[in-house]
Amino acid sequence: MNAFEAIYERRAARVFDPDKKIPPPTMEKILDSACQATCTPDGVWPWKLIVVRDKETKALIADCASETARLIFGGSYEIFSEHMWYMPKDTRLRVAEYTTSGELWRYPIDADVVVIPVLSRGGWRGGLASLLPHREQIAPYLGFASENMWLAATAFGIGAGFNAMPMQDGRRREVLHEFLGIPPSWESNGAFAFGHSPSARSGGPSRPPLEGVVFSGTWGSGYKRLAFTEGFSDLRMPDADLFETMADINLVKSFAPGQVERWKIERTIDSGVWGPTPENAKNWRFIIVNDRESKEFLYKLVNEKKHTPFLYNDAETQNARFWYLNPAERMAKIEEALEEGTGKWYLQADTLIVVVSALHNWLEMPHAEYTSAARNPNYPLSTGCSTQNMMIAATTLGLGVNFDPTPIGDPRDKETFTDYFNIPPSWQPIGVLSLGHPGAPLDRPPRPSLESVAFDEYWGNPYKRVS
Numbered sequence: 001m002n003a004f005e006a007i008y009e010r011r012a013a014r015v016f017d018p019d020k021k022i023p024p025p026t027m028e029k030i031l032d033s034a035c036q037a038t039c040t041p042d043g044v045w046p047w048k049l050i051v052v053r054d055k056e057t058k059a060l061i062a063d064c065a066s067e068t069a070r071l072i073f074g075g076s077y078e079i080f081s082e083h084m085w086y087m088p089k090d091t092r093l094r095v096a097e098y099t100t101s102g103e104l105w106r107y108p109i110d111a112d113v114v115v116i117p118v119l120s121r122g123g124w125r126g127g128l129a130s131l132l133p134h135r136e137q138i139a140p141y142l143g144f145a146s147e148n149m150w151l152a153a154t155a156f157g158i159g160a161g162f163n164a165m166p167m168q169d170g171r172r173r174e175v176l177h178e179f180l181g182i183p184p185s186w187e188s189n190g191a192f193a194f195g196h197s198p199s200a201r202s203g204g205p206s207r208p209p210l211e212g213v214v215f216s217g218t219w220g221s222g223y224k225r226l227a228f229t230e231g232f233s234d235l236r237m238p239d240a241d242l243f244e245t246m247a248d249i250n251l252v253k254s255f256a257p258g259q260v261e262r263w264k265i266e267r268t269i270d271s272g273v274w275g276p277t278p279e280n281a282k283n284w285r286f287i288i289v290n291d292r293e294s295k296e297f298l299y300k301l302v303n304e305k306k307h308t309p310f311l312y313n314d315a316e317t318q319n320a321r322f323w324y325l326n327p328a329e330r331m332a333k334i335e336e337a338l339e340e341g342t343g344k345w346y347l348q349a350d351t352l353i354v355v356v357s358a359l360h361n362w363l364e365m366p367h368a369e370y371t372s373a374a375r376n377p378n379y380p381l382s383t384g385c386s387t388q389n390m391m392i393a394a395t396t397l398g399l400g401v402n403f404d405p406t407p408i409g410d411p412r413d414k415e416t417f418t419d420y421f422n423i424p425p426s427w428q429p430i431g432v433l434s435l436g437h438p439g440a441p442l443d444r445p446p447r448p449s450l451e452s453v454a455f456d457e458y459w460g461n462p463y464k465r466v467s
């Protein structure tokens, strides 16, 4: 399937035919696509997947989901009708009938396979110390993997739906963690259901016009779509295969000079906007940065890391980071990293997109824990899904891509960063996506095998490949 088709046709499925199975090799290709996702700058994939087919587990997940949904939505129609803001008023009551009871969230029970995505709660070795403890910064990496699986399922005609509900209530999350054997240093925040959907959900919630979610230069400065400036006369969509693109995101460590056509940047962001978000909250904002001063600011911010003890300027950390190289190559890379520093690409890229995720839920949710990032990484996870769409779109459009969370890895840098771009405290940047004509490719470790990131039925039980 064409990559853009997958991005625009992907929908959250919530109804599954319990009698129809996904051919195991197809499901495995969906799982394999998670392994194509990019790793953190210190060369790790901070997530695991538990592949559940067992009926008893699915039933427990469904019970936890519907009970939690009843807790959240059952009590107050006011809350629930806000949640359905995008529906006409007269449909809201009808929908509320089957949703306030929690029934809607039972769908994992009918799914053929439920994948439990599990996120690390922190670094498990001497990684980039200031990055890994911040779950809002590692959650996007699970978002990259999740979006790949969602798009792959779409391409195979398989329905997929991320259901955060079973893990939203702390007590039920504990029960499920114990049942699945998830250790305390890891945490799951949802259940990803896959199966045959009787009918494709073609419509689905709307997306805002870009003016609503995109800023120019700094937070709050308006963005004007090309439709209102130069139009779309040059728009030629490439015919790129989804799987080939996911397997070969055009990650670069440098950019070649030259301006990128504006429509390619706009199309990239539009692809991001069509990513999934919890409650269709559209919990992201994108700041487009083109000016030289901001690029220099970012370069300085990340490059000074080379003087930071325990972080960049630390042989152990750099040694761990290049784990995939033999000792001689590793030494050369460490020297290069410490000498050259990092972030030159900020000066070379045509456009930077500062990706920002909401910190709190602004719907009338009764409890701060639900969905908001302070406690729960689902907002940055979904922002990661959107970022993955953008990386796929930019790759198909022939652009080089670099996603960097390090400008905000250190809490002090994050303050400087949010001050500079005028980002309010209720929002948090998750990284900067640099786009431009590709230069040198990024050095990256080999992708993990599925067996190294996935378990069958419960934590620790090795995944067995079918193909």
Ligand SMILES: Cc1cc2nc3c(=O)[nH]c(=O)nc-3n(C[C@H](O)[C@H](O)[C@H](O)COP(=O)(O)O)c2cc1C
Pocket: 010, 011, 012, 013, 014, 105, 161, 162, 163, 164, 165, 190, 204, 205, 274, 275, 276, 277, 278, 279, 280, 378, 379, 381, 382, 385
């Ligand atoms: C992190 C995350 C959590 C989600 N949680 C739920 C959920 O609990 N129940 C549900 O039915 N859909 C859930 N969704 C799906 C969203 O409701 C859906 O993506 C959004 O409404 C946009 O619709 P679309 O994906 O069909 O375009 C979740 C999506 C994400 C990314």
